[in-house]
Amino acid sequence: MDKALRYLGLAAKAGRLSVGTEECVKRSRSRHGGLAVLASDAGEDAARQARAIQAEGGAKLICPGYSKRELAFAVGMARPVALAVIWDRGLAEAFEGAVLEERGRQEERV
DSSP states (O other): OOHHHHHHHHHHHTTOEEESHHHHHHHHTTOOOOEEEEOTTOOHHHHHHHHHHHHHHOOEEEOOSOOHHHHHHHHTOSSOOSEEEEOOHHHHHHHHHHHHHHHHHHHHHO
């Protein structure tokens, strides 16, 4: 598991992560901000919900290229995870930084 996914798992353990479209939408109604993480193989419904969370709740939206199974494994869930929102600013910044760092490494390999 790479560094970014470890931050996602840490956010889950700390109780600072919403998982699944319903939970993310529900929690975004009472909270603003956050970092919405959309799986690369998420369906159109999850993508639409993620855009709504971004527009209405002020969350930043990224699609770092992880599949639903990879996100599920990172947060310790058996079912696939199409959408998750990190509510802790520090963990969100660390996750995003690790994603950018990993992308840079991948570009160097090409």
